[in-house]
Amino acid sequence: MVKKKLTTTVPPRYVRSDLDKGEIDCDLRTEIPIIDMNLLGSLASMDAEIHKLDLACKEWGFFQASFLDKFKSEIQDFFNLPMEEKKKLWQQPSEIEGFGHTFVVSEEQKLDWSDLFLLVMQPVHLRKPHLFPKLPLPFRFAPNSNAILIKDTLDTYSGEVKSIAKILLSKMASALMITPQEMEKLFDDELRQTMRMNYYPPCPDPDQVIGLIPHSDSTGLTILLQVNEVEGLQIKKNGKWVPVKPLPNAFLIITNGSYQSIEHRGVVSSEKERLSVAAFHNVGMGKEVGPVRSLVEKQKAAFFKSVTVEEYRKDLFTRKLDGKAYLDVMRI
Numbered sequence: 001m002v003k004k005k006l007t008t009t010v011p012p013r014y015v016r017s018d019l020d021k022g023e024i025d026c027d028l029r030t031e032i033p034i035i036d037m038n039l040l041g042s043l044a045s046m047d048a049e050i051h052k053l054d055l056a057c058k059e060w061g062f063f064q065a066s067f068l069d070k071f072k073s074e075i076q077d078f079f080n081l082p083m084e085e086k087k088k089l090w091q092q093p094s095e096i097e098g099f100g101h102t103f104v105v106s107e108e109q110k111l112d113w114s115d116l117f118l119l120v121m122q123p124v125h126l127r128k129p130h131l132f133p134k135l136p137l138p139f140r141f142a143p144n145s146n147a148i149l150i151k152d153t154l155d156t157y158s159g160e161v162k163s164i165a166k167i168l169l170s171k172m173a174s175a176l177m178i179t180p181q182e183m184e185k186l187f188d189d190e191l192r193q194t195m196r197m198n199y200y201p202p203c204p205d206p207d208q209v210i211g212l213i214p215h216s217d218s219t220g221l222t223i224l225l226q227v228n229e230v231e232g233l234q235i236k237k238n239g240k241w242v243p244v245k246p247l248p249n250a251f252l253i254i255t256n257g258s259y260q261s262i263e264h265r266g267v268v269s270s271e272k273e274r275l276s277v278a279a280f281h282n283v284g285m286g287k288e289v290g291p292v293r294s295l296v297e298k299q300k301a302a303f304f305k306s307v308t309v310e311e312y313r314k315d316l317f318t319r320k321l322d323g324k325a326y327l328d329v330m331r332i
């Protein structure tokens with residue numbers, strides 16, 4: 001894989017003529033800690049389930065607003081580290097974890113106007129030993145001298161978001177009438193959670209660049225935290241790009257009505273930096289990515305290929321990120 005340096009000068013790439021200034025509806029907004037239903041599906045049963053989940057999250061107190069504030073400010077500090085420190089956390093050749101870019105497949109390719117820091121967070125045994133010890137302390141997953149785990153911010157965030165993802169996935173299973181066992185087997189303890197922290201520097205000519213190229217996430221479920229209140233995420237709705245206003249202390253669950261991942265992109269501001277953290281949840285090693293068996297049996301046909309998760313990931317990262325193109329590769 002070709003590696004590029006962190007973004008400093010990004011060549012013009014996009015003209016945002018298709019931007020629709022409208023806003024998306026959000027009628028299920030509640031107080032913190034909440035899950036923003038902006039991007040959730042329209043299946044009535046799912047909405048009802050999510051509403052229950054939202055209430056449950058409050059009861060269980062998954063996240064305190066103060067915790068999220070701490071996490072957000074640590075992310076800001078993390079991207080503000082001096083370049084010398086960042087270099088210690090650089091992506092290594094043919095790896096995607098660390099500071100840098102993903103989906104770079106050629107030297108000629110124009111880069112998005114953003115930097116990222118990517119980490120596999122779950123399962124814990126997949127955390128990179130060459131990266132974790134170098135993370136700044138509030139972040140770091142660090143056993144203390146008695147080998148008792150100190151739960152630092154990043155680790156706590158990862159664990160809690162994983163719990164939310166597991167609950168949402170089981171709710172999705174019941175809304176889709178898949179057996180809960182089938183979903184549990186797919187997203188078991190080996191569930192892979194990859195965290196992608198995005199940093200979009202301001203650009204004096206924002207209409208000439210794109211922060212994050214249009215794409216749809218290729219994982220099971222994405223839980224997105226908009227770290228500051230600068231607008232930039234847009235989703236494609238009825239062929240138009242629609243901005244998603246950041247809500248303080250809300251998560252976005254990226255999926256849509258029939259749970260296909262919605263196409264989205266990041267645009268940049270002329271004055272303010274923007275940060276976000278996407279936690280992608282996917283099946284673990286050795287599993288198959290493809291249509292769920294019980295649905296294929298019901299519909300008597302499979303519309304997509306089934307491949308091992310290893311093949312799926314390999315193919316994904318050797319392509320450019322490009323709208324929903326990878327889904328077409330999987331289509332039979």
Ligand SMILES: O=C(O)CCC(=O)C(=O)O
Pocket residue numbers: 196198212217224226232233264265266275276278
């Ligand atoms: O920055 C955002 O709001 C979107 C990030 C995103 O789509 C991603 O990391 O896949």
Ligand SMILES: [Fe+2]
Pocket residue numbers: 215216217264278
């Ligand atoms: Fe995304």
